[in-house]
Amino acid sequence: MSELDGQVDESPFSDFLGFELLLEEQDRELLSRVRAWMTREVEPVINDYWTRAEFPHELLGGMAELGIAGLAYDGPGCPGRGALVDGLVAMELARVDPSMGTFMGVHGGLAMGSIQLGGSDEQRERWLPAMARMELIGAFGLTEPETGSAISQGLATTATRDGDEWVLNGDKKWIGNATFADLIVVWARDTDDGQVKGFVVEKGTDGVELVKQEDKIALRVVQNAEIHLRDARVPEANRLQRAESFRTTADVLRVTRMGVAWQAAGCARGAFEHALRYTKQREQFGRPIAGFQMVQDLLVKMLANVTASTAMNARASQLQDAGQLRDEHASLCKAHATVRMREAVGWAREVLGGNGILLEHHVGRFVADAEAIYSYEGTREINTLIVGRAITGESAFV
Numbered sequence: 107m108s109e110l111d112g113q114v115d116e117s118p119f120s121d122f123l124g125f126e127l128l129l130e131e132q133d134r135e136l137l138s139r140v141r142a143w144m145t146r147e148v149e150p151v152i153n154d155y156w157t158r159a160e161f162p163h164e165l166l167g168g169m170a171e172l173g174i175a176g177l178a179y180d181g182p183g184c185p186g187r188g189a190l191v192d193g194l195v196a197m198e199l200a201r202v203d204p205s206m207g208t209f210m211g212v213h214g215g216l217a218m219g220s221i222q223l224g225g226s227d228e229q230r231e232r233w234l235p236a237m238a239r240m241e242l243i244g245a246f247g248l249t250e251p252e253t254g255s256a257i258s259q260g261l262a263t264t265a266t267r268d269g270d271e272w273v274l275n276g277d278k279k280w281i282g283n284a285t286f287a288d289l290i291v292v293w294a295r296d297t298d299d300g301q302v303k304g305f306v307v308e309k310g311t312d313g314v315e316l317v318k319q320e321d322k323i324a325l326r327v328v329q330n331a332e333i334h335l336r337d338a339r340v341p342e343a344n345r346l347q348r349a350e351s352f353r354t355t356a357d358v359l360r361v362t363r364m365g366v367a368w369q370a371a372g373c374a375r376g377a378f379e380h381a382l383r384y385t386k387q388r389e390q391f392g393r394p395i396a397g398f399q400m401v402q403d404l405l406v407k408m409l410a411n412v413t414a415s416t417a418m419n420a421r422a423s424q425l426q427d428a429g430q431l432r433d434e435h436a437s438l439c440k441a442h443a444t445v446r447m448r449e450a451v452g453w454a455r456e457v458l459g460g461n462g463i464l465l466e467h468h469v470g471r472f473v474a475d476a477e478a479i480y481s482y483e484g485t486r487e488i489n490t491l492i493v494g495r496a497i498t499g500e501s502a503f504v
């Protein structure tokens with residue numbers, strides 16, 4: 107404990123082992139600001155947006171002031187604060203609302219990450235500062251209607267060079283933020299060399315049709331869209347100059363997959379906290395239900411899941427900061443944290459009884475949102491196969 111600057115009991119009650127104390131003072135202050143803002147501005151209004159499946163655009167100004175977009179990146183205008191605080195902030199966002207956490211994961215993680223890792227110095231200068239200030243909002247277009255898990259092999263959207271321009275054709279599905287994004291990083295296969303390359307498609311580009319996906323049962327605040335590209339032309343200056351193959355896409359996903367592992371821990375943590383509060387207030391048989399052994403059993407199992415995921419994620423984020431994070435590390439964290447999240451939100455709902463399915467008690471929203479987090483950025487099966495290949499030396503991908 108000697109290296110810890112602070113006391114474990116200074117942390118919020120669900121940070122049971124005091125992971126926040128691993129942060130520098132200024133990063134802990136940032137985390138507190140994010141927590142206060144999410145609790146004050148987002149929690150009171152988010153169920154309403156969730157019901158209407160709308161995005162709270164009026165909150166973006168306040169979110170921008172937190173200075174958390176692209177937190178881990180050290181590109182131009184980016185905060186460059188490191189992976190551990192970035193992960194804890196991702197957990198903090200999802201702890202209040204997984205949709206807002208996903209919005210930031212797409213903008214500050216996937217879209218900014220693609221430019222940070224795949225863009226030239228000039229391209230980073232062109233887009234990253236405005237994205238960090240959230241004056242430009244980004245999206246990330248990889249998945250296609252016919253190809254999700256197998257996208258590294260089956261990506262069918264094409265890019266054909268024509269002079270100083272590229273002509274894009276194909277369809278994308280599930281692209282978060284796309285309905286209102288100022289720029290979408292679209293991944294397409296070069297018809298000349300067969301490699302997957304990244305293109306920054308700016309708002310208003312001719313030949314780009316965006317269709318909002320309706321009637322989702324999870325992350326309803328996130329605006330997902332299908333994108334139809336029909337002879338959409340983008341200049342060579344918008345092709346990410348250092349993204350020569352799917353390897354760059356995979357480099358982005360390795361980092362953002364850690365972000366999703368943190369979101370999963372946050373989703374579980376939010377549900378646990380609501381459940382704990384509820385069990386102290388709700389009385390049955392003349393006493394708070396928190397006093398029943400079987401209720402305590404579920405509460406402690408939830409806390410154990412949150413704590414185990416946080417521990418695993420924290421270590422992996424430290425490895426990321428040290429430049430040692432491997433694909434299989436991020437995959438193990440994502441697969442583990444999402445399985446533990448799904449258990450925890452179910453137990454949280456259970457201790458709320460019937461109220462667990464009412465939005466007003468929040469836990470129902472976490473239960474629904476967990477289903478999307480479970481599947482995106484690599485399903486449990488795909489992440490398991492990545493870890494399995496690493497530990498056995500045998501690829502079981504078919």
Ligand SMILES: Cc1cc2nc3c(=O)[nH]c(=O)nc-3n(C[C@H](O)[C@H](O)[C@H](O)COP(=O)(O)OP(=O)(O)OC[C@H]3O[C@@H](n4cnc5c(N)ncnc54)[C@H](O)[C@@H]3O)c2cc1C
Nearest residue numbers: 246247248249254255280281282478482483484485487504
């Ligand atoms: C809310 C939401 C937001 C998203 N946002 C984005 C975004 O912003 N940008 C983007 O590009 N994508 C986004 N996605 C897409 C997401 O990454 C995909 O949904 C995910 O990769 C899984 O692909 P799929 O849904 O097509 O499922 P499929 O690939 O069709 O998989 C279906 C099932 O088959 C299993 N399976 C597939 N292959 C194997 C195998 N080899 N062995 C064993 N099992 C296998 C899967 O694990 C899964 O259980 C989003 C998805 C959701 C739900």
